[in-house]
Amino acid sequence: MVKLDDFLARGRAGIHPQLAHFLQNRSYAKAQMFLSGDSDIPAGICGGGRQPRG
DSSP: OHHHHHHHHHHGGGSOHHHHHHHHTTOHHHHHHHHTTOSOOOOOTTOTTOOOOO
């Protein structure tokens, strides 16, 4: 995990923002889904940029 944290800290500018978000929040399963090209990644607690229902 230290290596991933270091990678993220040094290379954040070159990483897709969504992937950086997953790595920063330790959502490794979602990061793997993203890297695999999955387009149906479930929203987490942050809501995934989705608007709240109301």
